[in-house]
Amino acid sequence: MGLEKVSSSSSGGVTTQRKERQMLLKWILWGLVIFWVYRQITGRKAPTGSLFSNFTGTGRVQRPPSEASEELETTQDMVRCAHCGLFLPRQEALSQRGDWFCSEAHRQAGVRAQ
Known part of the structure; x- marks a missing residue:
């Protein structure tokens, strides 16, 4: 009897952990979707110096303009x-x-x- 209780509780724990991981993944995905929609609506670019600030979305990296070209x-x-x-x-x-x-x-x- 003792073995049955241990095996049933351990398998229940694995299922619970799997469900918790799935819920966490869903929350992360929803957060990313909401963030993406927010960016699309506001039209904001990534802040300067961030990882994606030079990425144009076309597979090409956009070079920041030089200071001289901004002045001219x-x-x-x-x-x-x-x-x-x-x-x-x-x-x-x-x-x-x-x-x-x-x-x-x-x-x-x-x-x-x-």
């Missing part, structure tokens, strides 16, 4: 260095007699025949 909201005129041919923004270039240069060294070297 308008287009800039580009000029070509008369010495090396490098293109750079006009505001960063040095000019001499109508020619543009990328550095002081190239300005001193002058126009290079190309």
